[in-house]
Amino acid sequence: MTQTLIRARLLSFHREPQTPDDTGAATYIEDGALLIEGGTIRAMGEARDVTAPDAKLIDHRPHLLMPGFIDTHLHFPQTQVIASWAAELLDWLNDYTFPEETRYADPALCDAMASAFLDRLTDHGTTTAVAYASVHASSAEALFAEAFKRDMRLITGKVMMDRNAPDGLCDTPQSSYDDSKALIARWHGVGRLGYAITPRFAITSTPAQMDAAQALAAEHPDCHIQTHLSENHAEIALSCQLYPEAKDYTDIYARYGLLRGNSLMGHCIHLADREIGALAEAGAKPVFCPTSNLFLGSGLFNDAKLRAGGLTNAIATDIGGGTSYSLLQTLAEGYKVLQLQGQRLHPYRAFHWITRGNAVALGMADRIGTLDPGTEADFVVLNASATLAMAQRMDRARGLVDELFTLQVMGDDRAVVQTYVAGQHRKPA
Ligand code: GUN
Ligand code: ZN
Numbered sequence: 001m002t003q004t005l006i007r008a009r010l011l012s013f014h015r016e017p018q019t020p021d022d023t024g025a026a027t028y029i030e031d032g033a034l035l036i037e038g039g040t041i042r043a044m045g046e047a048r049d050v051t052a053p054d055a056k057l058i059d060h061r062p063h064l065l066m067p068g069f070i071d072t073h074l075h076f077p078q079t080q081v082i083a084s085w086a087a088e089l090l091d092w093l094n095d096y097t098f099p100e101e102t103r104y105a106d107p108a109l110c111d112a113m114a115s116a117f118l119d120r121l122t123d124h125g126t127t128t129a130v131a132y133a134s135v136h137a138s139s140a141e142a143l144f145a146e147a148f149k150r151d152m153r154l155i156t157g158k159v160m161m162d163r164n165a166p167d168g169l170c171d172t173p174q175s176s177y178d179d180s181k182a183l184i185a186r187w188h189g190v191g192r193l194g195y196a197i198t199p200r201f202a203i204t205s206t207p208a209q210m211d212a213a214q215a216l217a218a219e220h221p222d223c224h225i226q227t228h229l230s231e232n233h234a235e236i237a238l239s240c241q242l243y244p245e246a247k248d249y250t251d252i253y254a255r256y257g258l259l260r261g262n263s264l265m266g267h268c269i270h271l272a273d274r275e276i277g278a279l280a281e282a283g284a285k286p287v288f289c290p291t292s293n294l295f296l297g298s299g300l301f302n303d304a305k306l307r308a309g310g311l312t313n314a315i316a317t318d319i320g321g322g323t324s325y326s327l328l329q330t331l332a333e334g335y336k337v338l339q340l341q342g343q344r345l346h347p348y349r350a351f352h353w354i355t356r357g358n359a360v361a362l363g364m365a366d367r368i369g370t371l372d373p374g375t376e377a378d379f380v381v382l383n384a385s386a387t388l389a390m391a392q393r394m395d396r397a398r399g400l401v402d403e404l405f406t407l408q409v410m411g412d413d414r415a416v417v418q419t420y421v422a423g424q425h426r427k428p429a
Pocket of ligand 1: 292
């Protein structure tokens, strides 16, 4: 099999950095080389040590190469919902998002948008995504098929929703079970694909549908589960009204067996202490969606409090409540959200978070999120001087931390020189 040797500066984390100068958490190599073969990283190290005379050479110097970004929560059928004007979450869902998602009943639209969606991800340096499809099985089918074609790591699931939405967007408990089951049989574990059981949120699922989600979860312990939790005050009040027997919003999901180590809980902004304890006990993963939380005015995610409660937080774009596909822009907004609460998101922790950190949250750090030999060859090449404004800032940079912080605050898809998925470049070379 042909080998490719890539020259660049290399950065990869092997644990979460604890302080702004915790350089021991990362491997940084100024004159680095990465050897890849058939979608796998074979070697990573100093250029003088990693040699392969017959390998094809790609020279990305002086740019910075790191593992591909991992987006742990976004919505495939909301590609054309971004930047929709609404007062808050429930208006935004009813006025824009639900009507738009009804269009995904059309398999031809699903096919066309699946390709565009995955192109947008890789344009922005994202190599793994955990995406909600629409309620239509055909939307998940189209996204799986397109990701399979690209050998891209993707987790998705058809949304289960059977009330409080337009007719064209409601399934039934039985059809949601049957469609999810068929998609799991067809795609889960195939290539780099995985299925996420996806009850949208408590408001759009009847108790009968939650029973169906519980059955699916019990039958497929290795499938992820994804849903929304505690995003907005009106959402919380309506959820608790619809499930009066539950102690609180988190308890609704707990009662249906939906909290476990591979559960991804979008938002988690307004949790009570009891809920934090329940999530931590189950090992469920809160997902911080800063651009969305700011855009919809949902609130400030309290990262430090959840971490102190024993939780491992993921971070994500939440397109199309989120306003950018870029995990760099997500870090920029995340930095500001934490600043407002007297918390700091230093660049080492930031870049760990969107690479290895999210891989850990997904339970996949053995396969993605680092440049370790034996892992999958998903990586990005970044240029912190990609725009004139960035270049001017970089003229005054004092080292790697300044470079990373410039990318974290000012970066977007323009800073992504190249994105490699399973060893293949996905932007024009
Ligand atoms: N809660 C239920 N559905 C959604 C969604 O599509 N986006 C966001 N941000 N929150 C939700
Ligand atoms: Zn969401």
